[in-house]
Amino acid sequence: MVRFPFTHPEPEEPLLAARGITKRFPGVLALHRVDLDVKAGEIHAVLGQNGAGKTTLMNILFGLLQPDEGQLYFRGQRVHFRSPHDALAMGISMVHQTRKLVSAHSVLENILLGHPGTRGFLNLRTIRREVEELCHRYGFTVDLGAKVWQLSEGEKQWVEILKALYGGAKILILDEPTSVLTPPEVKTLMASLQALVQDHGVTVILVTHKLPIVTAISHTVTVLRSGTVVARLRTCEATEQLLVQHMIGQDISSYSISDLLVEKGRPLLRVEHLSAYNDKGVLSLRGVTFSLHEGEILGIAGVTGNGQEELVQVLAGLRPPASGRVLFDGRDVTWLSPLDRWRMGIGYIPAERYEIASVATLTLVENAALNFHFDPLFSRRGLFNHPGLEKVTRHILSHYRVKAPHLYAQARHLSGGNLQKLIVGRVLARKPKLLIAHLPTQGLDVEATAFLRGKLLEAKAGGAAVLLISEDLDEILSLSDWVAPIYEGRFVAILPREGADAETVGAMMAGLRREEAGVS
Amino acid sequence: MRIGRYELTLEARPTRPALHTALTAFPAILLALALSSFLFLPAETGFLSAYRAVFSYAFANPYGLQATIHRAIFLWLCTFAFLVPMRAGLWNIGLPGQVYVGALAAFAVPYALRMSELSHPPFHPGLIILLMVVGASLAGAALAGFAGILRAKLHVNEILVTMMLNSILFWLVAYMIKEGGPFMSATGEGESFNLPPSLYAPLIRGVPFTALLALVAAGLLDFLFVKTTLGYRIRVFGLNPAAARYAGINPVAISLLVFLLGGAFAGLAGYHYFAAVPGVYKIPGNYGFYGDLAFYGIICGLIARGTALGAVPIALLFAGLSLGARFAQGQFHLPFGVDYALLGLLMMTFVASHFLYQFRIVWRPVATEEVPRVSAGIPER
Numbered sequence A: 001m002v003r004f005p006f007t008h009p010e011p012e013e014p015l016l017a018a019r020g021i022t023k024r025f026p027g028v029l030a031l032h033r034v035d036l037d038v039k040a041g042e043i044h045a046v047l048g049q050n051g052a053g054k055t056t057l058m059n060i061l062f063g064l065l066q067p068d069e070g071q072l073y074f075r076g077q078r079v080h081f082r083s084p085h086d087a088l089a090m091g092i093s094m095v096h097q098t099r100k101l102v103s104a105h106s107v108l109e110n111i112l113l114g115h116p117g118t119r120g121f122l123n124l125r126t127i128r129r130e131v132e133e134l135c136h137r138y139g140f141t142v143d144l145g146a147k148v149w150q151l152s153e154g155e156k157q158w159v160e161i162l163k164a165l166y167g168g169a170k171i172l173i174l175d176e177p178t179s180v181l182t183p184p185e186v187k188t189l190m191a192s193l194q195a196l197v198q199d200h201g202v203t204v205i206l207v208t209h210k211l212p213i214v215t216a217i218s219h220t221v222t223v224l225r226s227g228t229v230v231a232r233l234r235t236c237e238a239t240e241q242l243l244v245q246h247m248i249g250q251d252i253s254s255y256s257i258s259d260l261l262v263e264k265g266r267p268l269l270r271v272e273h274l275s276a277y278n279d280k281g282v283l284s285l286r287g288v289t290f291s292l293h294e295g296e297i298l299g300i301a302g303v304t305g306n307g308q309e310e311l312v313q314v315l316a317g318l319r320p321p322a323s324g325r326v327l328f329d330g331r332d333v334t335w336l337s338p339l340d341r342w343r344m345g346i347g348y349i350p351a352e353r354y355e356i357a358s359v360a361t362l363t364l365v366e367n368a369a370l371n372f373h374f375d376p377l378f379s380r381r382g383l384f385n386h387p388g389l390e391k392v393t394r395h396i397l398s399h400y401r402v403k404a405p406h407l408y409a410q411a412r413h414l415s416g417g418n419l420q421k422l423i424v425g426r427v428l429a430r431k432p433k434l435l436i437a438h439l440p441t442q443g444l445d446v447e448a449t450a451f452l453r454g455k456l457l458e459a460k461a462g463g464a465a466v467l468l469i470s471e472d473l474d475e476i477l478s479l480s481d482w483v484a485p486i487y488e489g490r491f492v493a494i495l496p497r498e499g500a501d502a503e504t505v506g507a508m509m510a511g512l513r514r515e516e517a518g519v520s
Numbered sequence B: 001m002r003i004g005r006y007e008l009t010l011e012a013r014p015t016r017p018a019l020h021t022a023l024t025a026f027p028a029i030l031l032a033l034a035l036s037s038f039l040f041l042p043a044e045t046g047f048l049s050a051y052r053a054v055f056s057y058a059f060a061n062p063y064g065l066q067a068t069i070h071r072a073i074f075l076w077l078c079t080f081a082f083l084v085p086m087r088a089g090l091w092n093i094g095l096p097g098q099v100y101v102g103a104l105a106a107f108a109v110p111y112a113l114r115m116s117e118l119s120h121p122p123f124h125p126g127l128i129i130l131l132m133v134v135g136a137s138l139a140g141a142a143l144a145g146f147a148g149i150l151r152a153k154l155h156v157n158e159i160l161v162t163m164m165l166n167s168i169l170f171w172l173v174a175y176m177i178k179e180g181g182p183f184m185s186a187t188g189e190g191e192s193f194n195l196p197p198s199l200y201a202p203l204i205r206g207v208p209f210t211a212l213l214a215l216v217a218a219g220l221l222d223f224l225f226v227k228t229t230l231g232y233r234i235r236v237f238g239l240n241p242a243a244a245r246y247a248g249i250n251p252v253a254i255s256l257l258v259f260l261l262g263g264a265f266a267g268l269a270g271y272h273y274f275a276a277v278p279g280v281y282k283i284p285g286n287y288g289f290y291g292d293l294a295f296y297g298i299i300c301g302l303i304a305r306g307t308a309l310g311a312v313p314i315a316l317l318f319a320g321l322s323l324g325a326r327f328a329q330g331q332f333h334l335p336f337g338v339d340y341a342l343l344g345l346l347m348m349t350f351v352a353s354h355f356l357y358q359f360r361i362v363w364r365p366v367a368t369e370e371v372p373r374v375s376a377g378i379p380e381r
């Protein structure tokens, strides 16, 4: 029985319960005798660092994985979910950490997909009206006719939640829903979730490692650490500090970043009037100009969707510019191929860890090779230097503290944080002169975030020029030498760090001009 | 599913070493043979002797064995033609068209040299044979490369293009060998001219040299995918094109390259059946049958999961069973189509064994019905 700090009369029956859940993967004990009680009508937060086993536990609740030991109970009845089908039949729906939509189809089609009522005749107009009504009720704004590939990550998430609700979900499992959302989107989501629970009797299981969200909206919180439950609390009884201690089992002050003093080097990158179209054909990068010296970090602060994606892709050679030019190391590289850019010393850490920066079914060694296959050190006369690749991978795993079963594990078996450490380690192992880091710590836990931020500073200390694109104002302000708020495809200003405070930059990110934001 | 106090579930299996994948083929084959026994029920002599007939014809009878080997070489080459683009995530459905164009290119060489069936070669016949082989591969490569370019540059679906090329080439062969066509035989029977004996492909212990070519190619292909940077790039592109672009892999180059390489194998297959198999040495009127046969390359490639050496025994089995079953059909007056039915069963059991290999059926007791209380003693600081 849970012992809450206050006397609680005869605890009500949990709606969904797990008992003694143990799950092993080759070489990893992902969950060890985990108990979980979710009560009807609550927002139940499951808190834990990357790799704590949150996703695994949710996959078990949703029938995607089978536990090695332990049982599930629904309304006091023992249940067995052989597949998500069984869970869905009981009104349990899950929004995954990674999106599961069909890119080429429209939003409405995706919502319909797999819906029990769509077997036979489709009355699209009625369905459209029903879905629109749902959107209206919960305050979502999504263009139902848009194709999924055109949507931002945040918008895709709405679609998945809508899909779950339209499918009649009574228990909604959200796995790290905020990791891809912009701050305003997070606010909307939290408000919608509260409305769902209070007004519509939905029960929400919210997986996260973000404390502010836990304390803001959850009723109960279960903390997982390395596969075991270490705390089970009422949120109103918990403080953020207490939760952190449970979550990482120690104090985080030991990770704080020491400020490294770096000599400013020669100019390395010059970007002139750069513009680019996005996938929908809209000019979303509109004439950006800046230069960057060796040993400098330029932090581009902005809400996702203001042209950052297009800027980094143009710089990486993955998107043609509409106009403008890019000079790197004294050379015009505007039209250079991605490969030539890697060779010249431009390193790129994409925001899309799963979709772009890794190949899920390849081994860790092969994933490391993504940034080395063209390097004469690792390929001689077209043959791979396998011992060399193994060595560099082992080096990355140990220096970047990647928790992995072995070198030949598949990348999809790494948790998000460990995968990101592998990616960052792989790019930095090339010792790039210019590092483009797009949302490098997004969705990562406290420890991994601090660790990777330290690595960015190390790269800077080593003389690299770093372009840091982030939505996290604290991150930008704590790392950058220069801060450029970006809004609708333009830099609102380029401020030296000393002249940039959170309010000013925040206001500029929201579209206020220089004068309005109070900078002379 | 629940049965009393026990229940049955299907679970994903954790890891799959490559060797095990190969071993699953054996039970699949045995099961297919067991299931196919009903095909032989109409045989007066009982199905055991029908089986014996199938196998002894395919693998023990000197004529049957020869035919099996010739057909297997053809299937090997067709399988590789499918398998290389498959590793890059692309579908080469154009095997028949590439086989035809390979055959046409091979026969164009003696035609251009104005060699009739009886004339002496103008220069060393070995050189002419080499020209035929190279011509066939280049023609197959060019045809497939066309689909590859359209795919890479203009994002035109490669399946549609290769399918259309199949029918265009089918009619082109008809035009070339039927009435009045340039390759028509002297007797004008809707076949091509016969190759002069000096251009018959060399035999190694009675087997066309194309066998050696195909087996060496199988080894080289697996080496390519495992050990080389090019093979790595092809695999990355096949598994995640966005990651490939990120990593500096040129998508246009890869798409074109895999189709060129695949097409070259299919063209070679065309050379093999029409210019290297003893007793043929011409493009026969029923060439369409060989085009259809080429599609078995797709099945063998899929069953072998992209490994060329793995495809070698599978294609050999397909070749033998298709011939043996056709023989048994005639021998025992069985209904038409026994050979196709047998191959179909084999395909299904292969697919099923792959499935069972990835998932397992678990049988475990059902636990008690009440929710046990959460164990106490969790620290609550």
Ligand SMILES: Nc1ncnc2c1ncn2[C@@H]1O[C@H](COP(=O)(O)OP(=O)(O)O)[C@@H](O)[C@H]1O
Binding pocket: A025, A026, A028, A029, A030, A048, A049, A050, A051, A052, A053, A054, A055, A056, A057, A403, A412, A413, A414, A415, A416
């Ligand atoms: N399919 C899998 N195979 C092997 N190991 C896995 C698999 N899925 C997860 N793991 C491992 O289990 C642990 C828990 O992972 P996960 O549940 O994804 O953590 P979280 O969601 O809390 O970040 C990690 O160490 C991870 O590497």
Ligand SMILES: [Mg+2]
Binding pocket: A051, A054, A055, A056, A097, A175, A176, A415, A416
């Ligand atoms: Mg997770």
